[in-house]
Amino acid sequence: MRTFYIFKINDVFKTITLDKPYNLYLALDNIHSMDKKELPLAVKLYEEVCDKNDVRSLNLSIFNLLRDSDAYMKFNNNHIINNYYTDESSKLTIYKTYLKLKTSKNHPTFFNTLKCFPNLFVIDFEGIDYFWLS
Secondary structure (H helix, E strand, O other): OEEEEEEEEOHHHHHHHOOOHHHHHHHHHHHHOOOHHHHHHHHHHHHHHEOOOOHHHHHHHHHHHHOOOOOEEEEOOEEEEEEOOOOEEEEEEEOOOOEEEEEOOOOOHHHHHHOOOOOEEEEEOOOOEEEEOO
16 A cells, blocks of 8 residues: 655745755655654744645545546545456545545556646655656
8 A cells, every 4th residue: 555645835836846846855755754843843844835725625626526436435535446447445535734645556546636636746755756746
């Protein structure tokens, strides 16, 4: 299983890091690995780089895009795909500050669904993988 964290990057940082995603990865990885004692600083840095998600709107948009799929289901802020034909099991959870995607695939269905949303940056902190989604 892979775990991807998806962040909505603000326009300024997208412009600065679009051609150099490694710099954005380093910034978010540093925030991710900060000690709990440095929480106020981590929050301030995060707010400089990322925008918050409109959870209700995002839930509705994703639901409308996938609702006709037999492999899809939704419960609160959780979107789940269990596709036995492609051997995919994915769960996307929407939070105000990020999206969390746990999946059995390297390229899950949710990536195609989320491409229509601007400024999304994906990181797998364990696998040290990062890329722009949109």
